[in-house]
Amino acid sequence: MARVSITDGNLVVEVEGSHRLWALKSRIEIPLGNVRGATFDPGIVHGFKGFKLLGTQVPGVITAGTFRSDGDRIFWDVRNPAGAIVIELADETYTRLIIEVADPRAAVDLIEQARRPV
Template identity: 30%
Template sequence: MAHMLAEDDQVVIRLAWWERAAARRGDVRVPLAAVRRVTVEPDWWRALRGIQESGICVPGALCLGTRRHQAGKDFAAIRPGRPVVCIELWSSTPFRLLAVSARDDVEAEAAAGLFRRVAPRIDASTPWRQPLPVPDESE
């Protein structure tokens, strides 16, 4: 199962060998300075956005890989029935969201708390994830 850690000045999603093969990529790394907001989503399906671009998605069993939507791309390593740690990123990175399942609520809150403490540019204006922009709407 994928693990999310903070190494030096980066967020690292470490994938197992079979997850690397399924996702068609190696470990995911983004700078901690790119972290915008960290939340825990208790309903795993709410963390999924867009359509599967690469990787594998078996409904009700596993979603692993890159997902594409109108605001960019997300990386998901999600298993149903488990809480999901969602890390929203500033637009300067290749992904807009990193979503990784945790074993239980305690592990999810611990991981989220860690990233909230070590990320230098956290937007604390709201504790919830922001919705995707609608292409035809202006601000």
């Protein structure tokens, strides 16, 4: 599972607990200007995840780490599909972050509100 926050104009994703080991990453920080949007999408886990570059994939159990699909790098950290959100990025190492959070609707709202101009 991951925790999402906004700090100093950046989206911060902190991978928590044993997921750090499975994903081989503990933190991702992205400038808000490079965040294209976020959606709640529990069904995304049923599609093709891509080819694992680093991390862990046990079908039906966990997908965590860096994957490549159609030339894009995608970061996954999902064990429970009910908490899955997708964060679309531009001009970053990853094209997408697909992560599990405790409250997906609140995380999407936080990201979308932070992206809006004041």
